[in-house]
Amino acid sequence: MPFRQSAASRTSQTSRTTTTVTVDGLPVTVTRKPIKNMYLRVRPTDGSIEISAPTRMSERRIVDFVRERRDWIVRTQNRLAEICEWQRSAGENGMVWTDDLARRAEATIRAALPGLLEKWTPIIGRAPSHVTLRIMSSRWGSCTPKTGRIRLNLQLGLLDPKFLESVLVHEMTHLWNTHGHGPEFQRRMDQYQPNWRQLRRELNQRPVMRRP
Numbered sequence: 001m002p003f004r005q006s007a008a009s010r011t012s013q014t015s016r017t018t019t020t021v022t023v024d025g026l027p028v029t030v031t032r033k034p035i036k037n038m039y040l041r042v043r044p045t046d047g048s049i050e051i052s053a054p055t056r057m058s059e060r061r062i063v064d065f066v067r068e069r070r071d072w073i074v075r076t077q078n079r080l081a082e083i084c085e086w087q088r089s090a091g092e093n094g095m096v097w098t099d100d101l102a103r104r105a106e107a108t109i110r111a112a113l114p115g116l117l118e119k120w121t122p123i124i125g126r127a128p129s130h131v132t133l134r135i136m137s138s139r140w141g142s143c144t145p146k147t148g149r150i151r152l153n154l155q156l157g158l159l160d161p162k163f164l165e166s167v168l169v170h171e172m173t174h175l176w177n178t179h180g181h182g183p184e185f186q187r188r189m190d191q192y193q194p195n196w197r198q199l200r201r202e203l204n205q206r207p208v209m210r211r212p
């Protein structure tokens with residue numbers, strides 16, 4: 001799943017005002033508008049906290065509202081941070097790709113794929129229509145559930161084979177149209193590969209190889 005940065009909160013629409021308050025160290029964007037109830041949301045893109053509140057609600061009540069939900073907020077932010085980690089990895093760059101490394105990586109993945117697909121297709125209950133290999137700089141894999149196509153980062157062919165397997169399982173799980181990495185995705189991954197979080201953390205510590 002791509003990690004998209006989206007625009008910050010909209011301000012200055014008639015009859016709504018946006019302010020920022022800090023509640024026990026947590027910055028909270030508060031938008032007041034003509035509504036009846038208060039709503040809280042943690043933005044999936046960056047974990048920031050947003051409140052929609054009735055126009056005349058006191059700041060005191062908003063602060064209490066956030067405090068009562070602090071545990072949930074922090075849990076949700078942690079979960080999001082873990083999810084984003086999967087996409088991040090680029091940055092501290094490692095080696096540079098050469099033709100020889102690319103050939104070796106491709107041969108390794110192509111040799112491993114049939115066995116992995118044979119093993120995981122009955123477990124997951126979905127199979128990709130194509131698996132393509134590419135040099136990628138910010139992801140280990142991606143999936144288009146509509147077409148069944150999975151793309152894998154060629155670098156997986158140069159790492160411990162357990163990572164290729166875990167990324168393949170991850171992307172095959174997306175074939176269930178899990179809408180990102182929400183509860184359904186996590187439930188399935190927990191079932192297919194209980195140590196997937198650990199593997200992902202390990203994989204994301206590997207430096208990403210640079211294009212020549």
Ligand SMILES: [Zn+2]
Pocket residue numbers: 001170174180181
């Ligand atoms: Zn994913």
